[in-house]
Amino acid sequence: MNQPMDSTHRLPSWLRPPDGLPGHQPSPLIQTEKLSLAYGTQPAFDSVSLSINRGCITALVGPSGSGKTSFLTCLNRLTDLIPRCHVSGRVHLGELDVLSPKTDVLQLRRRVGMIFQKPNPFPLSIRKNLEFPLREHGMTDREHLDHLLLTTLQDVGLWAEVKDRLESPALALSGGQQQRLCMARALALSPEVLLMDEPCSALDPLSSGVVEDLITSLRGRYTVVIVTHNLAQARRIADDVALFWVQHGTGQLIEQGSSKQIFDHPQHELTAAYINGIRG
Amino acid sequence: MASSRMLDSDHLSAIAVWTAACLVGGFFLWLLSDIVWHGVAEISWEFLTTAPLNAGRDGGIGPILVSTALILLVCMVVALPIGLGTAILLAEFTTDESLFGRLIRRSLDVLAGVPSIIFGLFGNAFFSVTLGLGFSILSGGLTLACMVLPILIRSTEEGFRAVPTDYRLSAAALGLSRFTTLTHLLLPAAIPGLLVGFILSIGRAIAETAALIFTSGYVDRMPESLLDSGRALSIHIFDLSMNVPGGDAKAYASALVLISLLFAITTLSAWIADQWLHRRIIPV
Amino acid sequence: MIWSRSTFLSPSNRDRLLVWTLRGAAGIAGLILLFIVAFLILEALPALRTLGLIRFVTDPSWHPGEEFYLMLPMMWGTLFATLGAVVLATPLGLLSALFCRWYAPKPIARTYRRFIELLGGIPSVVYGFWGLVVLVPMISRLHPPGPSLLAGIVILTIMILPTIALLADASLAKVPQEYIRGAAALGLGRWAIIRGVVIPAAKSGLFTGVILGTGRAIGETMAVLMVCGNVVQTPQSLFDPIRTLTANIALEMAYALGDHRSALFVSGLVLVGMILTLVSSAEWISRGRIYG
Numbered sequence: 001m002n003q004p005m006d007s008t009h010r011l012p013s014w015l016r017p018p019d020g021l022p023g024h025q026p027s028p029l030i031q032t033e034k035l036s037l038a039y040g041t042q043p044a045f046d047s048v049s050l051s052i053n054r055g056c057i058t059a060l061v062g063p064s065g066s067g068k069t070s071f072l073t074c075l076n077r078l079t080d081l082i083p084r085c086h087v088s089g090r091v092h093l094g095e096l097d098v099l100s101p102k103t104d105v106l107q108l109r110r111r112v113g114m115i116f117q118k119p120n121p122f123p124l125s126i127r128k129n130l131e132f133p134l135r136e137h138g139m140t141d142r143e144h145l146d147h148l149l150l151t152t153l154q155d156v157g158l159w160a161e162v163k164d165r166l167e168s169p170a171l172a173l174s175g176g177q178q179q180r181l182c183m184a185r186a187l188a189l190s191p192e193v194l195l196m197d198e199p200c201s202a203l204d205p206l207s208s209g210v211v212e213d214l215i216t217s218l219r220g221r222y223t224v225v226i227v228t229h230n231l232a233q234a235r236r237i238a239d240d241v242a243l244f245w246v247q248h249g250t251g252q253l254i255e256q257g258s259s260k261q262i263f264d265h266p267q268h269e270l271t272a273a274y275i276n277g278i279r280g
Numbered sequence: 281m282a283s284s285r286m287l288d289s290d291h292l293s294a295i296a297v298w299t300a301a302c303l304v305g306g307f308f309l310w311l312l313s314d315i316v317w318h319g320v321a322e323i324s325w326e327f328l329t330t331a332p333l334n335a336g337r338d339g340g341i342g343p344i345l346v347s348t349a350l351i352l353l354v355c356m357v358v359a360l361p362i363g364l365g366t367a368i369l370l371a372e373f374t375t376d377e378s379l380f381g382r383l384i385r386r387s388l389d390v391l392a393g394v395p396s397i398i399f400g401l402f403g404n405a406f407f408s409v410t411l412g413l414g415f416s417i418l419s420g421g422l423t424l425a426c427m428v429l430p431i432l433i434r435s436t437e438e439g440f441r442a443v444p445t446d447y448r449l450s451a452a453a454l455g456l457s458r459f460t461t462l463t464h465l466l467l468p469a470a471i472p473g474l475l476v477g478f479i480l481s482i483g484r485a486i487a488e489t490a491a492l493i494f495t496s497g498y499v500d501r502m503p504e505s506l507l508d509s510g511r512a513l514s515i516h517i518f519d520l521s522m523n524v525p526g527g528d529a530k531a532y533a534s535a536l537v538l539i540s541l542l543f544a545i546t547t548l549s550a551w552i553a554d555q556w557l558h559r560r561i562i563p564v
Numbered sequence: 565m566i567w568s569r570s571t572f573l574s575p576s577n578r579d580r581l582l583v584w585t586l587r588g589a590a591g592i593a594g595l596i597l598l599f600i601v602a603f604l605i606l607e608a609l610p611a612l613r614t615l616g617l618i619r620f621v622t623d624p625s626w627h628p629g630e631e632f633y634l635m636l637p638m639m640w641g642t643l644f645a646t647l648g649a650v651v652l653a654t655p656l657g658l659l660s661a662l663f664c665r666w667y668a669p670k671p672i673a674r675t676y677r678r679f680i681e682l683l684g685g686i687p688s689v690v691y692g693f694w695g696l697v698v699l700v701p702m703i704s705r706l707h708p709p710g711p712s713l714l715a716g717i718v719i720l721t722i723m724i725l726p727t728i729a730l731l732a733d734a735s736l737a738k739v740p741q742e743y744i745r746g747a748a749a750l751g752l753g754r755w756a757i758i759r760g761v762v763i764p765a766a767k768s769g770l771f772t773g774v775i776l777g778t779g780r781a782i783g784e785t786m787a788v789l790m791v792c793g794n795v796v797q798t799p800q801s802l803f804d805p806i807r808t809l810t811a812n813i814a815l816e817m818a819y820a821l822g823d824h825r826s827a828l829f830v831s832g833l834v835l836v837g838m839i840l841t842l843v844s845s846a847e848w849i850s851r852g853r854i855y856g
Contacts (some may be wrong), residue, residue, distance in 0.1 A: 081452055083375035106575050109455035116453075120446040122465055132464065133454040136575075182450070189454065293755040297667045300659035304729075305676060307722060308683050311694050365589025373583055380587070384594040391597045393776075393839050395783020397810045401832045402600045404817065405607050426596045433593065457575035459582045487687030490785035490810070494817050514689045518786060521693045528697055535690045546685050 026053035026239075029223050030193065035089035037070050037079065044070040045251030047089070050242055052193075057215065057224040059234035059259070062244035062274070067251025068227040069117075071244070072195045074098075075113040075225065077105045081240035087164040093193070110137060113186030114195040118202050119178035121185070126162050129170045129181060130188050136181060137189065152188045156180040156214055176207020183214065187222075194218065200233065211238060231275060235263055243271050312539075319536030322529055328537070332500050335524045336516065341534055343502035345508025347417060348486065350503060351496055354421025355428060355485050356478070362425075363432035363481075364474065368462065370433070371440035372448075379499040392430035396490040399427045403495040416421040419498025427491055428481035435480060439473015440466060472556035483542055487515040513538050604833050611826030620830065626796045628816070628824040635831060637798045641806035642838075644713055644799060645788060646781040649720035654774055656721070657728030662758065663738045666727075677733065684726030692790030695719045700791055707803040711793030714802040719787045724777035731776065735769020736762060768850060775846040779839050785810040809835055 028051035036045045045067025052058045060068040070079075079085045091098035098108060130149050139145065149166075153159040158180045162173070170181055179199060186194060192249060196215070200208040216237050218224055228234050233251050234241055241263070242256040255268045266272040326340055333339035366384065374381030403423030413419045443466050451461040489512070497509035498519060511519070517534045520527035615633060624636040660680060664673045695715055739762050739777025747757045763770075785808075793805025796816060807815075809831045820828055 046406065076447060076453060078452055081448060084377065104576055106455045106457055109453055114450075114453035116446070116450060118446065120444075120450040122450070123469065133456060136456050136460045187452065195453075290753045290755045293758070294667060297659050297663045300656050301663040301676065302727065303667065304656060304660055304683075305679060308679050311686075311691075311722075314694065314698060315690070335744050362589045365586045366593040367582075369586035369590045373586060380590075387594040387597045390843070391600075392842070393779050393843055394597070394600065394782075395779075395785065395835055395839065396783040397783065397809060398600065398604070398832050398836060399812050401607075401813065401829060402603050403604045405829070406599065406626050412601075426600075429593050429596065457579050459575065459578045462582070483685060487685070487689075489687065489689040490814055493814055514687055514786075517689050517693055517789070521696055522790060531693055535693055538687060539690060542685050542687070545657065546682065560835070 026056055028052060029054040029094060029123045030225075031092045032071075032074070033090040033092075034093060035071070036087070037067065037074060038086045039082070040084045040086075043250040045244065046248075046252075047245075048251075048253045050253055052223060052225055053240060054223055055220050056239040056244065057219055057237055058240040060225065060227045060242050060244060061229070061231060061234050062251075062254075063246065064229070065251070066244035066246050068244050069197050070251070072114070072197055072225060072227055075195055076109045076114055077103070078109075078114065080105060085229055106181060110189050110193055112193040113189060113191035115179070115183055115186060115197065117198045119175055119182050119195060121173070121178050121181050123169065124170055125167045126170045126173070126181065127166040130185055133185060134188055148188050152184040154218075155187060156182060156184045157210065167209070174207065176203050176210060179203060179207070179211055180214065184212075191222065193223045193225065196224065198227050198229060201229065207236035231277075235259060243268075243274060245270055245274075250267060315535050315539060318529070318532040319534075322533035323536060327533060329535050330495075331502065332530075335527070336500065336520050336530055337524060337526050338530075341513065341530075341537065343500060343514060344516045344534075345537075346511055347496070348513045350417045350506065350510060351421045351424065351492070351512055352482055352485055354418055354506065354561055355424040356482065358422060359425040359428050359432055360478070360483060363429050363477070364436060366429075367433045367436035367440060367474075367477075371437045372458075372462065372466065388430045388433055391426075392434075396427060396488055399423055399491040402426070403491060413507065415495065415497030415499075416507045417496055417503055417510040418506045420492045420510070420512070421506075423491050423495045424485045424488060427488065428484050431484055432477045432481045435477030436470070436474045439470035439477070442473060443469040463526050472552055475552050476549045476556075479486050479545055479552070483545045483549075486512075486538070486541060486545070487514060488512075489518055493518075513526060513541075568770070586786030601836065604829055604836065607829035608826055608833050611823050611830050613829070614823060620827075626812075628820065629829065631823065633823075633827050634771055635809070635827075635834070637796050638807050638809045638812050638831070639765065639834070640798045641713070641792070642754065642782060642808040642810070645716040645720055645792070645808060646755065646778060648713070648717035649724055649781045650774060650778050652721040652723045653728050653777060654770075657725050657777070658732050658763075658770060660725070660729040661732035661736055664733050666754070666758065666762075677730075680726045680729050684730065688723065688784060688787040689790075691719050692787035695787060695791035703803070709793065709803075709805060711791055711805050712803045713792065713799045713806045715791040715793075716788045716806065716808070717802070719791050720781045720784060723784060723787060724780050727777045727780060728770070728773040732766065732770045735766040738769070739765040771846070771850060775842060779842055782838055782842070783810060784834065785814050789814050811849075 030052040032048055032050050035048045036046045054099060060071065062068055073079050073082070074087055074091060074100065075093075079087050087099060088101070093108070093112065096103060096108070096247075122132065123131065127149065130152065132143050133146060134145060134148065150159065153162065158177060170178065173181060179202075183199075199215070200211050203211060212233060215224060215226065219239070226238070238259045240256065240261050243254045243262065244251050245254045246252075255262065255266065255271045257267075262271060263275055266275060322381075328340060328345065330340035331343050332341060360422065370385065382557055400423065403419055403426070407413050407419040407422050408415060447465050448461060451465055465473045492512050492515055496512060498511050498515060499509035500511045500516070501508075503510040513534060517531050517538065520531035520534065613631075620633055620635040623632045625632045626634050626637065660676075664677050668676060695718070699718060700710040700715050703712060703715055743761050743765060744757060747761045752760065788808050789811035792811065794807045794808065794811055795805040796807050796812075797804065799806045813828050813831060816824070817828055
């Protein structure tokens with residue numbers, strides 16, 4: 001029988017305490033090889049080879065239009081939904097060949113959650129927003145659903161705020177609360193990877209701070225890939241940083257490395273210029 | 281000199297515009313008041329429920345209303361699943377470039393322009409003769425179903441297109457199947473569009489005459505089954521005014537009933553569309 | 565963790581099934597047009613085979629009982645009635661749209677637009693009936709017999725006016741405010757702005773409206789059948805009774821047999837041909853306009 005979600009990907013071996021053990025070698029979970037994407041004839045980014053470490057927070061930075069968000073959508077094959085979108089190259093998630101037509105995208109997207117720039121809860125109640133995807137993935141046990149509801153909402157720090165109005169519409173929440181609900185919704189499916197597309201940019205500074213703390217707290221338990229325009233934020237939260245830039249009419253990966261290395265000893269002149277705020 | 285000529289053309293055009301508007305508006309009021317004036321005296325509960333007598337000069341339109349309702353029922357029962365399926369395919373599962381989608385769209389556009397008498401010819405040749413359904417409510421309803429499909433599909437498709445892309449992306453990002461996304465998220469959100477399309481289609485079908493003459497027929501008895509011939513309200517008006525000397529009074533009354541039904545239908549659809557707009561704007 | 569799978573179809577398979585079901589529905593919807601054309605041709609074939617196309621334009625008259633099948637007078641009837649209606653309805657429709665957008669105070673404009681929408685929803689049989697009991701007697705007083713080309717033109721005008729007015733109105737609404745402000749800043753009067761800026765910008769919508777209205781006029785059956793008198797002749801004046809192609813089908817289909825029935829399907833084909841020619845030439849023209 002096909003066991004729906006085999007539990008191998010949740011082995012605790014890659015669980016790492018948030019502060020990281022000294023001398024622990026990060027191992028790549030996602031690797032892209034010469035990944036390119038074009039909308040029709042318009043290339044979005046070209047030939048990006050990037051590796052993303054397990055349990056780390058990787059920030060993608062760079063000016064608008066350099067293909068960061070497009071890159072993100074390749075990792076969970078959301079590109080399938082975009083008309084005229086053409087992807088080439090390879091993406092590996094552990095052993096899985098992500099772009100292969102044989103890959104079950106629904107299972108893939110369960111392993112790779114995504115948070116969008118604009119909070120996008122469903123027009124349902126708060127409870128339904130969390131339970132509906134779980135039920136669709138075959139979890140119907142009432143007790144377990146309630147348990148997950150409680151723990152994920154606690155995880156995102158929303159439980160105290162919404163516990164009395166779980167049945168009220170999610171769209172009535174504030175922007176920051178909606179975004180945290182969306183994170184809870186993604187976390188409830190216990191994904192390995194979380195893709196975040198500027199999750200704070202549509203929020204006010206206060207909510208943005210709350211969400212940022214939340215992201216930091218995910219370190220070690222999840223592999224996070226976050227697109228951000230906020231360099232200070234990238235510096236605060238990221239373990240690794242990758243810089244995208246528009247060159248020759250298309251987005252390209254300029255430099256990647258640990259946050260420390262990129263911010264303190266940038267190798268490429270564009271990186272140096274960008275982090276010093278001269279360009280971009 | 282120049283400025284006074286400009287003033288003149290401004291005045292002249294204003295006069296022309298107001299005259300045209302008064303003409304059209306006046307004409308409309310004339311037509312409507314004429315029908316209401318002559319029709320309202322005849323309308324009573326008895327008129328709506330009893331059978332026509334003396335070729336329709338006396339009695340009511342009971343069986344005719346029943347036949348009309350049955351024809352509409354057949355029409356919508358057939359058109360809805362096909363129309364909904366096509367609309368979903370066009371809105372959710374085809375890109376603008378896909379050949380299949382383009383062919384379907386093109387075919388529907390042309391179909392929308394086909395005169396209703398042609399649908400009548402087709403319905404007679406296909407449903408009545410080839411399929412052997414004869415002159416029956418079934419033939420008439422099926423013919424109308426073909427006729428209303430373009431308008432039904434168009435507005436249902438609009439309904440789906442009005443659903444924010446966010447829903448689709450976030451559902452996909454959660455690994456939900458497209459079937460689930462469709463039934464749990466998109467369909468509920470698109471229901472107003474579906475409703476508007478449904479109502480518009482009923483409006484189109486109830487107003488139709490030419491497509492029914494040789495498909496559902498003229499028989500004004502109470503239909504006993506869907507294979508019986510049944511006279512639609514519009515055909516009743518046609519028959520009374522053209523073939524029955526002295527049938528004008530009842531024709532007026534029937535026309536008033538038909539117009540009132542249509543008025544109710546358009547008002548309802550406008551109201552739904554309105555509510556929908558409001559509902560979409562407020563929570564976002 | 566309890567992950568149970570209760571459905572017997574996996575989600576991906578269910579998606580595939582869904583798409584194929586939808587394709588089936590869309591296939592049916594798309595095939596209707598093909599079916600219609602196929603049946604028209606199939607039913608028209610006997611007449612085309614025994615009579616040939618030429619007899620429809622060379623026979624002495626339309627007397628199916630005597631096997632005469634001259635279609636020309638009815639084609640003229642359709643053409644004249646349509647042309648007359650389009651010539652009248654186009655300016656009226658445009659003026660109505662201008663009234664709504666530019667001249668009428670807001671509440672009046674809204675009521676007027678609603679009026680026009682209602683006018684567009686009134687069934688053709690009601691127009692026909694009203695024409696028969698009100699309009700035809702009036703024309704008959706003016707110039708007997710009454711049922712005439714003129715009556716047909718008037719009724720068709722009212723029937724296609726809403727189509728033209730509403731589409732013109734919609735395209736007027738889309739004219740960018742900057743154009744209008746720009747023209748007003750040059751000190752142009754209202755009519756000069758309308759003629760010089762608004763109407764050119766709204767041309768394509770107006771054009772579409774006229775094409776759709778023409779199509780509707782060609783295909784209209786019941787109303788013309790009821791007011792035009794249905795005498796098969798080429799009209800010499802506005803007051804002559806005429807019979808259109810559509811009315812002919814509606815009148816004779818009930819009892820037509822053999823070649824006669826088949827000849828009626830030929831006229832159906834002619835009608836579809838007219839509509840298709842209209843639509844495709846309109847597309848051709850508007851495409852030329854976009855790139856030219």
